[in-house]
Amino acid sequence: MTYDPVRHAVLLADYCVTARPGDRVLISGSTLALPLIEALHRTLLERGARPVLRLSYPTQQEDVQRLASDDVLDSLHPVEIEDARALDASIRILTPTPPVADVPASRAARWRAAQAPVALSRLHPRWNLTLYPTPFGAEAAGMTLPEYETFVARAMFLDTPDPVQKWGEIRDFQAGLITRLALADDVHIVSAGTDLHLSVRGRNWSNSDAKRNMPSGEVFTAPLERSANGVAHFDLPTLYGGRVVRGIDLTFKDGEVVEARAEEGEDVLRAALETDEGARFLGELGIGTNAGIQQPSMNILFDEKIGGTVHLAVGQAYAENGGTNTSAVHWDMICDLRKGGRVTLDGEPFQVDGHFVS
CATH class of the missing domain: 3.40.1830.10 (Thermophilic metalloprotease (M29))
Structure with missing residues (x-):
């Protein structure tokens, strides 16, 4: 092609x-x-x-x-x-x-x-x-x-012969995921270095079908601003402000990032978190669904859509999801769940090893 x-x-x-x-x-x-x-x-x-x-x-x-x-x-x-x-x-x-x-x-x-x-x-x-x-x-x-x-x-x-039709099929699949997610309160994400609880109770989920990002393939929402508790390790590297940042570890308490480390680019991470008050709170939880993207490419537009990953963004929330956090920052960080990771909704399996549980 x-x-x-x-x-x-x-x-x-x-x-x-x-x-x-x-x-x-x-x-x-x-x-x-x-x-x-x-x-x-x-x-x-x-x-x-x-x-x-x-x-x-x-x-x-x-x-x-x-x-x-x-x-x-x-x-x-x-x-x-x-x-x-x-x-x-x-x-x-x-x-x-x-x-x-x-x-x-x-x-x-x-x-x-x-x-x-x-x-x-x-x-x-x-x-x-x-x-x-x-x-x-x-x-x-x-x-x-x-x-x-x-x-x-x-x-x-x-x-594909008809890209619009293909995106329609993805939209329909993601609509089914949202039907389940809309009933959830507690989301529990577990993988190597990650054990994080957050609440999405009453928040709206968006079906990202490439109208806003091309390519796309994700569902996302804004977690309750004070709900994140635990630790998160982001194992896929990202570029932020033209700098490589990898091996990010964040600790959350009552929604706020209280500890932050990175194997590379820690100065970039700390500067971003100090941008404004909202930069230390989550603005987004996203779940990647694009099975056509299976390898990271050091570009967040693609990497956050990888099927079998979740991403969390510190900073600005989208009002359409019910989020109220405001910030000049919106930084997506990716956690790969394809090897031993899982997501549960109120204790029930939703995704295991990167595969959705029916």
Whole structure:
């Protein structure tokens, strides 16, 4: 299967954001993604939409974090906020690039905090986050570029005759999971280094069917803010702010992270948790279901969807799930349950060794 940016663009425009005539649709991404950006721009124009391009060079964000004055780093111009509010839909394209080592974690955290008003304004019903395969993405995933392009295409089901139908099948399967999860109170997650209880009583579960993330394949909610108690070990590494962070261990007491360690990138972890008061509380519990993604690729957009994993995000909760935690941070951390892990709902098995229990 060869990755086809035109096929990708059509799926984004017609399925993910359902572009309509007159819609002001933001396309933001690096110049590395120009083949997809060009295809998406043309597709949106053909649909009668008004595409708005926000192009960046590969290290632009890191340069701002490293070089900006305090005033620029810590604030947004009002025009930026008003411009974001005027959007009808938005598509953000990730382009994996090598991490920039000389950006202090504290400055990166300050920049993310300042961006919060714009980020929140984009959380309208029609937004999507996707990825364009790059050579560094392939290197990070341990693949050749052709292998990585195939990996990306298959994760999005671009290799099927009808990707929209396939995502519909996933939506139906996940709806069945949500029927069970909606009745639960206590969720107990156990794996090597993890023994964590949290409550989801009365919270809404979202069926992530690639409308907002492409690829997708997860169900998620916002745990009760003060309910998490125990320890969690996240064994799949992540990139945060361009830095590799691996081997994360968090200890929760009454919902709050009271201890935090990491085998690599601990300074990044601690800086993120100090961003604001909400950064030490959970905003999300997610359960990955995408059987087409079975190996980590050092990219959270894919890795959090791996079938047989769960992920917890510190920071911002989605209001649609009933969560009230607010933060400039939303950092997903992944726990692999495929070898000896389990999830129970009020003491009843829900997932064992990465497989759902019927």
